[in-house]
Amino acid sequence: MTQAAAMMSPLPSEQASAAVPLPLKVRGMTVSYGATPAVFSADMDIAPGAMTAIIGPNGAGKSTLLKATLGIIPRLSGQVEVFGQPLDRVRARIAYVPQRASVDWDFPTRALDVVEMGLYRQLGLLGRLTRQHRSLARDCLDRVGMADFAGRQIGQLSGGQQQRVFLARALAQGADLYMLDEPFAGVDAATEKAIIDVLKSLKDEGRTILAVHHDLSTVPDYFDNVFIINRSPVAAGPVATAFTETALQSAYGGRLATGLLDQLFPSAGPAPMPQPFPTLDA
Amino acid sequence: MGSEFVALSLPPILIGCLAAVACALPGNFLLLRRQALIGDAISHVVLPGIVVAFLLTGMVSTWPMMLGAAGAALVAVALIQIVQRVGRIEPGAAMGVVFTTMFAGGVLLLEQSDTSNVHLDVQHALYGNLESLIWLDATGWHSLLDPEALAWLPPELTRMAVVAALVALFIAALWRPLAISTFDEGFARTIGIPVTLLGLALVVVSAMAAVAAFDAVGSIIVIAMFICPPAAARLMTDRLATQVWISAGLALVSAVLGYVLAGYGPLWLGADDAVSAAGMIATVSGLILGGAALFGPKRRGQSG
Known part of the structure; x- marks a missing residue:
């Protein structure tokens, strides 16, 4: 009833935009494994229909933030809103791709079975897996270029292939918000290309993507926005404004290779002088 | 022959099969969750629970003992968690500490309490009393259709059948969430599967099976059956559903073959006495696992 009323009354554009909730809104997230917090007081807003990378040095709490947001690990404090609602109400709209190393790939199951796990919310506890479900799962495998491996035991797949099976499972969920933990970690170049193509096509369909990412050199190519964290947020926003040398230096400290910084920000800092002729009197 | 078989051998074989x-x-599922030792742990920790239940009620009857055992199993699960957290040691070690301590406590309790007039002792706890579960009212195969004779079936048989049915029902009904949360716990949480509750339910159901089997056939079979048939089945297939079916088949084979070998094997070899059926069933399941490890088509490192 309130929905109908809202649809009928013409709203000023400002209110209308406020009425469309963000895909993900995190406030005051603090997570601790021991005495020191792994993530401290993090606020995070994820823009709709865009690809956002969570970046930061090792141990900065990137995965922890993602897992605590999804309720996989407990948090000390913090609120999470997904599409303006508590997590439990909108689980069907979220797809999560865990780190590949987090599961035992020796598990007795085939690639297609893993993808069909993504249909759990559709099927429910006792719903029967129909021919349509199976062909949907096959389509998802096909989309990540793994159609030929449907019947393969997952332990016999390469790391990149396993990662693609995980992505296919997320596709089967038909979600609006995709949360991926290091989707490019330890995969081959062909897989990286396949995954980024799928993610970009998801974005073109208007879906939102949030990925923990560790390769800074590909951030500008792959992502629209960054969320830089080192236990607490350092910077967030579009790559053009937030992905700066200053922000990276502040998050990573001395752990960044200068070569990488030069490559990412060629205009910043003193550019090396071209020296076509080696001189002897240096 | 028929009447003797139905009266003396059929009930123990059926009970052995159901327990297995x-x-x-x-x-x-325990094996795939790397919790295989929980079966071992449960079958040990239930001893103090059963003894306490006996001391409180003064009789060896099913339901108080089941309750005592289930209570002990839950106490053990909690203790394992506490030892793991406080002591910061790995789960296997925490389990080892808790179940040996609780079993030892059970043995002490048993010694100190006056259980001489009932059939409850350490040997019973280990080997059970499979051979003694006979059906004296049976006079042949037709007794299976005779309500009067059926009323005197060993109570262990009925109990074990009910428990086996409940276990099968639990696994069939919760198959999908069990499989998903066993493979990928984090993902399972994000799609709303109550992972912790389900894990606890699995332990409770395992405890129920262990307690019922423990009472009928002793803890040796319990330990062997939790691990050997599933581990052997895993080496024969790469699909979970197939693995579960094969494991049930191997459990049946172990129970029947073990019982027959225990009863007649020594006679064939010229010895006079039969050996413990429980021990032989466990041995057969171990040999099957050994065979699977040597010849199973899905051994690790084996392709195709």
Whole structure:
């Protein structure tokens, strides 16, 4: 009833935009494994229909933030809103791709079975897996270029292939918000290309993507926005404004290779002088 | 021959089969969750629970003992968690500490309490009393259709059948969430599967199977059946559903073959006495696992 009323009354554009909730809104997230917090007081807003990378040095709490947001690990404090609602109400709209190393790939199951796990919310506890479900799962495998491996035991797949099976499972969920933990970690170049193509096509369909990412050199190519964290947020926003040398230096400290910084920000800092002729009197 | 078989051999074989299957079914999931030792732990920790239940009620009857055992199993699960957290040691070690301590406590309790007039002792706890579960009212195969004779079936048989049915029902009904949360716990949480509750339910169901089997056939079969048939089945297939079916089949084979070998094997070899059926069933399941490890088509490192 309130929905109908809202649809009928013409709203000023400002209110209308406020009425469309963000895909993900995190406030005051603090997570601790021991005495020191792994993530401290993090606020995070994820823009709709865009690809956002969570970046930061090792141990900065990137995965922890993602897992605590999804309720996989407990948090000390913090609120999470997904599409303006508590997590439990909108689980069907979220797809999560865990780190590949987090599961035992020796598990007795085939690639297609893993993808069909993504249909759990559709099927429910006792719903029967129909021919349509199976062909949907096959389509998802096909989309990540793994159609030929449907019947393969997952332990016999390469790391990149396993990662693609995980992505296919997320596709089967038909979600609006995709949360991926290091989707490019330890995969081959062909897989990286396949995954980024799928993610970009998801974005073109208007879906939102949030990925923990560790390769800074590909951030500008792959992502629209960054969320830089080192236990607490350092910077967030579009790559053009937030992905700066200053922000990276502040998050990573001395752990960044200068070569990488030069490559990412060629205009910043003193550019090396071209020296076509080696001189002897240096 | 027929009447003797129905009266003396059929009930223990059936009870052995039901106990073996009831333990092997949840054993598949425990094994894949790297919790295989929980079956071992449960079958040990229930001893103090059973003794305490006996001391409180003064009789060896099913339900108080089941309750005592289930209570002890839950106490053990909690203790394992506490030892793991406080002591910061790995789960296997925490389990080892808790179940040996609780079993030892049970043995002490048993010694100190006056159980001389009932059939409850350490040997019973280990080997059970499979051979003694006979059906004296049976006079042949037709007794299976005779309500009067059926009323005197060993109570262990009915109990074990009910428990085996409950275990099978639990696994069939919760198959999908069990499989998903066993493979990928984090993902399972994000799609709303109550992972912690489900894990606890699996332990409770395993405990139920262990306690019922423990009472009928002793803890040796329980330990063997939780691990051997599922582990052997894993080496024969790469699909979970197939693995669970094979494990049930291997459990049945172990129970029947073990019982027959225990009863007649020594006679064939010229010895006079039969050997413990429980011990032989466990041995057969171990040999099957050994065979699977040597010849199973899905051994690790084996392709195709």
